[in-house]
Amino acid sequence: MQAADIRARFLEFFRSHGHEIVPSSPLVPQKDPTLFFTNAGMVQFKDVFTGAERRSYRRAASVQKCLRVSGKHNDLENVGHTPRHHTFFEMLGNFSFGDYFKAEAIPFAWDLLTRDLSLPPERLWVTVHHDDDEAYDLWHRAVGVPVDRIQRLGDKDNFWSMGETGPCGPCSEIHFDHGDAHGPGQLGPASESARYVEIWNLVFMQYERRADGTLTPLPRPSIDTGAGLERIAAACQGVFSNYDSDCFTPIMARIADLAGVGPGRDEGVDVALRVVSDHARAAAFLVSDGVMPSNLERGYVLRRILRRAIRYGVKIGVRDPFLWKVADAVVDQMGSAWPDLLARRAFVTEVIRTEEERFAETLDRGLGILERAIEALPVGGTRVLDGQVAFRLHDTYGFPLDLTRLIAAEQGVTLDEAGYEQALEAQRSRGRAAWRGSGEEAIADRFHQLAEACPTRFTGYDHTQGEAVVHALVAGEARVPSLAEGDEGLLVVDVTPFYGEAGGQCGDSGEVRTAGGASAEVIDATRPHPDLVAHRVRVREGALHVGDTVHLAVDVVLRDAIRRNHSATHLLHAALKRVLGPHVAQKGSLVSPERLRFDFSHFKAMEPAEIDAVEDIVQEQILADVPLETTIMTLEEARASGAEALFGERYGERVRVVRAGAFSAELCGGTHVRRTGEIGAFRVVQESGIAAGVRRIEARTGMNALRHARAQDRVLAAVAERLHAAPESLLDQVDRLLAERRSLEKENETLRRDLAHSASGDLLSNARTVEGLEVLAAELPGDPATLREEAERLRDRLGDRAVVVLGSRADGQVRIVACVARGIAGRPVHAGDLARAVAARVGGGGGGRPDMAQAGGKDTEALPEALDMVYTWVGEATRAS
Numbered sequence: 001m002q003a004a005d006i007r008a009r010f011l012e013f014f015r016s017h018g019h020e021i022v023p024s025s026p027l028v029p030q031k032d033p034t035l036f037f038t039n040a041g042m043v044q045f046k047d048v049f050t051g052a053e054r055r056s057y058r059r060a061a062s063v064q065k066c067l068r069v070s071g072k073h074n075d076l077e078n079v080g081h082t083p084r085h086h087t088f089f090e091m092l093g094n095f096s097f098g099d100y101f102k103a104e105a106i107p108f109a110w111d112l113l114t115r116d117l118s119l120p121p122e123r124l125w126v127t128v129h130h131d132d133d134e135a136y137d138l139w140h141r142a143v144g145v146p147v148d149r150i151q152r153l154g155d156k157d158n159f160w161s162m163g164e165t166g167p168c169g170p171c172s173e174i175h176f177d178h179g180d181a182h183g184p185g186q187l188g189p190a191s192e193s194a195r196y197v198e199i200w201n202l203v204f205m206q207y208e209r210r211a212d213g214t215l216t217p218l219p220r221p222s223i224d225t226g227a228g229l230e231r232i233a234a235a236c237q238g239v240f241s242n243y244d245s246d247c248f249t250p251i252m253a254r255i256a257d258l259a260g261v262g263p264g265r266d267e268g269v270d271v272a273l274r275v276v277s278d279h280a281r282a283a284a285f286l287v288s289d290g291v292m293p294s295n296l297e298r299g300y301v302l303r304r305i306l307r308r309a310i311r312y313g314v315k316i317g318v319r320d321p322f323l324w325k326v327a328d329a330v331v332d333q334m335g336s337a338w339p340d341l342l343a344r345r346a347f348v349t350e351v352i353r354t355e356e357e358r359f360a361e362t363l364d365r366g367l368g369i370l371e372r373a374i375e376a377l378p379v380g381g382t383r384v385l386d387g388q389v390a391f392r393l394h395d396t397y398g399f400p401l402d403l404t405r406l407i408a409a410e411q412g413v414t415l416d417e418a419g420y421e422q423a424l425e426a427q428r429s430r431g432r433a434a435w436r437g438s439g440e441e442a443i444a445d446r447f448h449q450l451a452e453a454c455p456t457r458f459t460g461y462d463h464t465q466g467e468a469v470v471h472a473l474v475a476g477e478a479r480v481p482s483l484a485e486g487d488e489g490l491l492v493v494d495v496t497p498f499y500g501e502a503g504g505q506c507g508d509s510g511e512v513r514t515a516g517g518a519s520a521e522v523i524d525a526t527r528p529h530p531d532l533v534a535h536r537v538r539v540r541e542g543a544l545h546v547g548d549t550v551h552l553a554v555d556v557v558l559r560d561a562i563r564r565n566h567s568a569t570h571l572l573h574a575a576l577k578r579v580l581g582p583h584v585a586q587k588g589s590l591v592s593p594e595r596l597r598f599d600f601s602h603f604k605a606m607e608p609a610e611i612d613a614v615e616d617i618v619q620e621q622i623l624a625d626v627p628l629e630t631t632i633m634t635l636e637e638a639r640a641s642g643a644e645a646l647f648g649e650r651y652g653e654r655v656r657v658v659r660a661g662a663f664s665a666e667l668c669g670g671t672h673v674r675r676t677g678e679i680g681a682f683r684v685v686q687e688s689g690i691a692a693g694v695r696r697i698e699a700r701t702g703m704n705a706l707r708h709a710r711a712q713d714r715v716l717a718a719v720a721e722r723l724h725a726a727p728e729s730l731l732d733q734v735d736r737l738l739a740e741r742r743s744l745e746k747e748n749e750t751l752r753r754d755l756a757h758s759a760s761g762d763l764l765s766n767a768r769t770v771e772g773l774e775v776l777a778a779e780l781p782g783d784p785a786t787l788r789e790e791a792e793r794l795r796d797r798l799g800d801r802a803v804v805v806l807g808s809r810a811d812g813q814v815r816i817v818a819c820v821a822r823g824i825a826g827r828p829v830h831a832g833d834l835a836r837a838v839a840a841r842v843g844g845g846g847g848g849r850p851d852m853a854q855a856g857g858k859d860t861e862a863l864p865e866a867l868d869m870v871y872t873w874v875g876e877a878t879r880a881s
Contacts, residue, residue, distance in 0.1 A: 001117065001236045003229060003247045007063055007337055009116045010092045010227075014061035017108065019094060022062045027289045028298065036298060037067040041093030042224045048097050049167055049205060049222055056653055058099035063229070063337075064091045065285055069301055076304075076402065080275035080312075083234075083241035084197065087305060088282035090229040098220030102204055105223045106138045109174060109200050110145075117236055123177045125149045125188050125196060129158040129170030135204065139172070151190045160203045160224075167205045167218065174200040176235040199235055200227040243274045251277040254329035259316045272312040279309035280326040281334075287327075287348045288341045290587060290601065292693040293355045299692070304400040306355050310363070311403055321360065324353035347583030350603040351693045359398055366397030370404065374413055383412060387419020394424070446474070447528040450492055455531040460497040460508070460671060461630070464554040468493035470546050474534075482545045483520070483537070491520070491535040491544065497554050498535055500527030504589035505566055505670040510554040518542025522552075530652075559671065561593035564679045564701040567628060567660070567672045568618065569596050571682070572697065573644065574664040575617040576600055579610050586646050587694050591670070595685070595700055602695045606687050614697075618682045625677030626661040633657060635667075643667055681705040753786055767798055770871055771878035773824065774798040777805040777870035779863060784815050784854060791819035792852075803829050805838060805870045809860040814842045816855040816866075826850035828881035829874055837873055841866035 011021055025044035029035045035043065041064035047053035069076050069087050078085035094108060113119045126145055128135040130152040139145045152158075161168035175189045175196040183195035203224040207215040233245040242248065252273045256262060261269050286302045293303040309323050328349050335342030370385075370393060377383045385408050393399035405415050454471035473480050474490040483489050491512065501507035507525035512535070520537040528534055535552075537544070544550070569589055576584045580602055588599035606614075635655050639645060643657045643665040651667060658672055659665040673679060683705040686698045700708045716727055725733040767776040776794060780787065787806045795802045804819045818835040825831060831853040832846075839846045839855035842862045846855020 001233075003233045003245065004337060006117060006232055006236060007090070007092070007229060010112065011061060011063065013112050013116050014059075014094050014108070017059075019059045019061040020055075020057035022060045024062060024064045027065050027067050027286060028291065036301070037069065038064065039066050039068050040064070041066070041091045041226050042095065045095055045097070045224075049224070055097070058097045059095065060097075061094045062092075064093060065289075065338075066091050067282060067286070069282070069305065076308075079278050080271045083243065084228075084231060086230065086242070086278050086281075088278065088285055092227040092229055092232070094223070094225050096223035098222055101206075101221050101223060102135055102138055102202075103142070105202050105204075105225065106135065106172070107143060109202060109225065109227075110143045113174065113200070113232075117232065119176065119235060121145075123179075125151065125175040125177060127151045127153050127158055127173045127175065127189050129172070130154055132158075132170040132172070132204070135170065135172050149188065151188050153190060160205075161209060165209050165211055167207070167222070168209045168215070169204040169206040169221070171201055171203040173198050173202070176231075178235075178240050182240055197231055197235070199231045201225065243277070248274070248277045250333050251280060251326060251329050255280075255313075255322075255326055258322045258325060259313065259318045261316050269316050272316045275312045276309045276323070276326060279305045279312075280323060281330050283309070283323070283352055284327040284330040284334075284341065284348050285338075287351045287693070288338075288344045290585065292351065292601075292691050294692055300400075303355070303398070304402060306352065307359055307398065307400055307403055308406070310356060310359055311406070314363070321353055321356035323356055324349040327352050344583045344585070344601075346581055347585075347601055347603065347693070350583075354603055355692070362397040366393050366399050367407075369393060369397070370399075370407060374408065374411055377413065382414065385413050385415050387416035387421070388423055390415055390417075390420040391423035394420075446477070446479070447532055447534070451529040451532040454492060454494060456493065456500075456533040457495045458497075458499070458533060459495055460499050460554065463497045464556050464559060466495060466497050466552055468495045468550055468552055470544060470548045470550060473544060473546055482543050483539050484543045485539050485541060488523075488536070488538045491522075491537045492532065493535070493550065493552070496525075496533050496535070496552055498522060498525040498533060498552060499554075499559075499562075499671055500525045500533035502527045503668065503670055504569075505562060505591040506593075508554045508559055508562075510552065512537060512544070513551045513553075514542070514544070514548050515551075516542065518544055518548075520544060558593045560678075561702065561704070562591055563671050563673045565593070565596035565699075566591045566668075566670045567676065568679050568682055568699065568701045569598050570658065570660060570664045570666050570668070570672075571618045571621050571676065571679075572596075572598055572614065572699065573600070573666070574660075575614045575621075576602075576697075578617060579613045580606070594704060595698060598697045598699070599690060599694055600697070601693055603693050605689060606695065611684050611687055615682060615684055621660065621663055622676050622679045622682060624661075625675050626663065627675050628672050629659045630672075631657045631659070638667055641665065683708055752782060753789070755781065763794065764797060768871055770875045771828075773801050773803055773829070773874060773878060775803045775871055775874050777867040778807075779867060780806045780808055781810075782808050783810075784817065787815060787817040788819075788852070788854075791817045795819045795821055800824075803834070803870075803874055805834065805867060807838070807863050807867055809863055812858065812860060814839075814844065814857040814860055814863050816842075816846065816857070818848075818853045818855070820851050822851050828878040830877075833877075834870070834873060838866050838870060841869060 015021055025038055027037050029038050029043055041062055048055055066089050067087060076087060079087055096105065113124065114121050126139050126149065128139065128150065136150060139150050140147055158171050160171045176199050178195045178197060183193035187193055189196040204221065205224060206218055206221040208218055209215055230242040230245060230247045233247050234240065234242045237245050239245055252263065255273050255276050263270055263273055282305050283302060291298050291302050293299055293306060306323065313322055331341055331345045331348065373385060373389045390401060390404045393404050394401060401420060408415050450472055459466055470491065471494055472492040473483050475483065475487065498508040498510065499505065509524060510522045512520045512522055519541045520539045522535050522537055524536045526534050569591060573586055583601060585601045587601055590597040632654055635651050635653060638655050638657050645667045655667045656669055657665055658668045660676055680702040682699060682701050684697055684699045685708060688696050690696045720727045720730055723730065723733050763776060763778045766778055767774050776798060780790060787808060791804045791806050795804045800821050800823045802821045805816065807814060807816045816835055816838050818831040820829050820831045830850045832848045832850065835846045835848060835853035835855040839857050842857030843859040844855060844857025846853065848854055
């Protein structure tokens with residue numbers, strides 16, 4: 001039975017038993033700042049279990065994408081070395097939210113495994129919590145598991161908690177016995193023998209743990225189960241290792257083909273095949289879910305995974321970029337079950353290929369530095385690699401720490417991780433400052449309370465004015481009974497036409513008035529809770545009181561400008577997909593009255609012709625004056641209709657679909673024009689890159705597009721006037737001026753070099769013999785290229801035991817070049833160490849190869865003294881060697 005069959009049978013089994021089949025949530029959790037990645041099937045249901053969210057169904061099933069590479073669930077180091085550790089895996093799960101409990105959950109699991117998946121009952125063992133007599137009796141009496149295959153275990157193995165407080169309860173695990181070949185016989189899971197593999201965990205949430213540790217029965221006990229697809233596939237297919245199941249074998253076969261190796265002959269090769277296959281799956285799904293390689297947070301986790309895989313590929317002889325081809329095999333293997341992965345195939349492979357090429361530029365140099373550092377360690381005893389070396393490899397050559405640790409361990413060397421962490425602390429601090437969990441602020445308690453007590457009904461799709469009752473006023477952190485003239489605070493009403501900032505669209509502004517003559521400016525409107533709009537107001541006259549009836553009026557001019565820009569983003573998104581490909585996905589947006597900004601996934605800068613094509617398509621849709629239609633439907637109906645959902649966005653059960661004819665359809669809660677013709681004009685102002693694999697377009701619409709075009713025309717006319725040229729001949733004029741400038745720069749450079757060459761000829765007389773070496777340190781005008789050229793020439797003139805250091809001062813900067821004859825480079829004199837020592841005297845730093853190095857500093861006055869110390873430094877270095 002193949003993995004695809006298991007996945008399909010699981011979902012069909014629970015569908016037939018009244019479960020809602022819920023799509024997998026993204027790998028990046030939404031509205032859960034406690035998690036880096038989704039690591040279990042219950043993550044998307046956490047609020048349902050705690051009662052913070054209600055859904056239309058009370059039983060559900062899913063196949064969830066999971067990643068365990070951070071926090072306490074970090075399997076990265078074990079991947080490839082054990083049969084069952086993975087970074088990415090699929091978790092099958094069924095859930096009950098106060099509907100059924102143990103009496104149904106236990107038979108469900110047993111029937112699916114033994115009947116639908118045909119696992120032999122005699123090879124299944126069960127564990128229960130030592131106090132859970134109910135589960136024990138159900139397994140034995142209702143299901144028929146013999147008592148000698150049911151084992152009672154303690155809290156460590158069979159009790160689950162969501163946290164230190166909150167829902168918790170005993171659990172029961174089903175284990176598959178892989179047979180005598182993998183451990184001593186018939187001792188059961190309690191023996192912790194490798195032959196018994198947990199394939200399903202049933203969590204019985206029946207208690208609430210309070211802060212004092214007491215357990216209180218929940219009024220509506222729930223069920224949370226999790227079963228690893230890869231483990232069940234191995235059991236169904238009669239193999240001990242997950243990597244020998246069809247979840248991995250086609251992918252590993254592709255790697256072996258690329259490397260020209262065969263599995264099963266060398267353990268080192270087999271480990272590499274397993275690591276690369278696992279990491280390729282993780283990378284493909286991460287990129288598909290919108291995570292891009294970077295040096296911060298989730299992007300850095302992806303980069304670590306990619307670079308570990310590349311290193312293992314190099315170990316088995318693959319030198320050219322290959323991982324993107326393995327990722328393509330992942331799409332072949334899993335695309336039918338995961339349509340988003342299939343749709344983003346080109347994007348996924350291009351992002352991975354680009355990262356491979358980027359790392360290849362530094363891999364060999366970094367490996368060389370690491371190998372030399374290890375070779376320099378004393379032989380015998382404990383060999384420890386300096387943490388500063390590890391940091392340099394990370395900072396300069398992109399080596400993740402675990403990659404350096406891995407390579408060092410292969411040669412019996414440990415790593416000074418404390419030194420590495422110390423060197424990295426500044427960067428970590430910046431990363432922590434930038435990190436905001438899942439990108440969403442935690443909702444303040446006061447807004448939860450306000451939303452429950454007085455939710456806001458939004459009428460702004462159809463109205464820009466309306467009457468309302470003031471339900472709450474907030475000044476600072478506290479609710480207040482009134483706001484007086486000059487006060488600024490938050491206004492909450494029962495109904496409002498003001499759109500609260502959400503989904504990239506900025507909030508409305510306008511005014512509030514009372515019948516008694518009080519008035520306030522609405523500076524902005526936000527949505528701090530899904531059921532609440534908070535108006536930030538400044539009272540201009542009189543006072544606002546809780547209980548007042550007020551008249552709200554949106555600034556229609558600004559609202560119309562926002563609507564134009566928002567509708568234009570939908571047209572832009574659809575046009576980008578047509579021009580660049582289906583891999584384009586929205587990564588963020590900003591819609592304000594003045595402009596629109598649209599971030600999207602794409603792996604390279606757009607060509608001018610592509611930008612023109614996108615502009616033309618959007619403008620054609622505007623001229624077609626297509627009506628925009630909005631429809632409320634279920635999320636599944638929206639997806640089935642082809643509506644574009646923002647990847648990673650969390651939607652309710654019923655959603656609003658905005659459709660522009662047959663051209664564009666998106667799930668969206670924002671405000672829009674009635675017809676595309678109201679947008680008027682569309683103009684791309686800038687296209688740029690903001691992260692690896694993420695591009696940004698800024699654009700203008702309506703009168704703002706016209707104003708931008710006029711501003712460009714004025715600049716063009718001004719430049720033409722200054723150059724005394726017609727606008728149409730400006731390019732020729734600029735090319736001529738640039739050619740003249742290049743000619744003058746070349747002439748100037750020749751004169752500078754001639755001057756330096758003439759000056760350096762007089763320097764040879766300053767050379768001194770130091771410990772048998774010919775040493776010359778002198779100041780010479782020139783840029784770094786000139787200094788290098790003259791240093792090499794002087795070194796060659798002085799002979800095969802020459803050491804030359806040249807320095808120059810210009811524009812408040814000191815430039816230093818050290819050059820050492822190859823016969824003595826490194827021992828006794830290392831040019832990099834010498835340049836660094838000189839630079840330290842002028843308040844700078846630097847380094848380089850043993851025979852050639854560069855450095856710099858800012859203390860220009862200290863250069864003569866710094867050059868003079870070269871002779872002493874060379875003498876000491878020579879004697880020390």
